[in-house]
Amino acid sequence: MTDAEAPMILQIKSPQAVLLERPAHGVPQTSEMLFGESFTLLDRDGDWLKAENRTDGHVGWLPPGTRTGTPVAPTHRVAGRTANLHPAPTHKAVPTAALSFASLVTVAEQADNGWVRLDNGSWIFGKRLEPVASPLDRAPVDTALRFLDTPYVWGGRSGFGIDCSGLVQVALGAAGIVTHHSSGMQRNDDRLGPMLSTDGQGVDYRRGDIVFFPGHVGIMLDGATLLHATVFTMSVVTEPLADVAARAEGITGVRRPLL
Structure with a gap:
């Protein structure tokens, strides 16, 4: 492949971005992308x-107005379910946007009071972030529990709305x-570990087991x-x-x- 034929890689600069099944408004969302994720x-x-x-x-379609740009190597990711962006390094500055768990950010400056400035000029409290070099959690259930009471959103995979497979995907x-x-x-993906049963019978269930049902x-x-x-409660529940x-x-x- 020549340089002219190389695929273009871009990065999401919006707090979140829906992926739709077709390039048209009003069609179902199939997934979403988080701030800092890159795409081909x-x-x-x-x-x-x-x-x-x-x-x-x-694969899906990003609607017009989705902010994208040249990829910048992330240094941190959001560790809380959500984290607010502020125009100044203080909790008194009215938030301008919010990022979801696992969003990728690039820290440009650290203030003495624990706040950090991102490369886009926004400020975020440093304790809401984790370095990208270390895992957020080694325990999927602990991650999934962060999303309790999060609204159900078809195709969602963020702290603002999530669906069943999105929750499992984020946790893992x-x-x-x-x-x-x-x-x-996911059911057919061996990366999720061995299949213990195809009907749930005879399983000594343990914390962290992934259970599949029709759809x-x-x-x-x-x-x-x-x-x-x-959808039974339109939320994340136990x-x-x-x-x-x-x-x-x-x-x-x-x-x-x-694990």
Whole structure:
């Protein structure tokens, strides 16, 4: 491949960016990208950009108005469920935007009072960040618990809204396991660990097991409780596994991540 044929790599500069299934308003969101994530530009349709997220390989269309730019190497990522951006290094400055958990940022300056200035000029409290060189959490359940009560959003994978496969993806991603943003594809992904059962029978459930249902997925909080993002409550909740299995009409698989 010549330099002229090399794909263009861009970076998300908006706090979050939806990925739609087609280049049109009003169509379903299939995933989203976070501030600082990079993507390969696959195609254009007017001001619409067809993007392949370089984090998980998900492909979708970015709407007009999504802020993008030349990639800058991140130094930190957001460690809390969300973190506010401020115009000055003080909590009294009215926030201008918010970033989600795992958003990637580049720190340009550190103030004496614990605040840091990003390369885009915004300030964020330093304790809301973690260096990109270290894992956010090695325990997926601990990560998933940060999202309790987060609203359910189809195609979401952020602290502002998340769906079932997005929750599992984010939880595993913080532990270094990259997977798809699709419950069906996650079920067939050996990166999530061995398949213990294809129907849930005979499993001694443990904290962290990934349980699949028809069109749904969740992560075990303990031997009997599922943590998941569900349209039943339109939020991230914990429920007895037996109740979810009955409502979903069965379990279709159980995987145990190897950490």
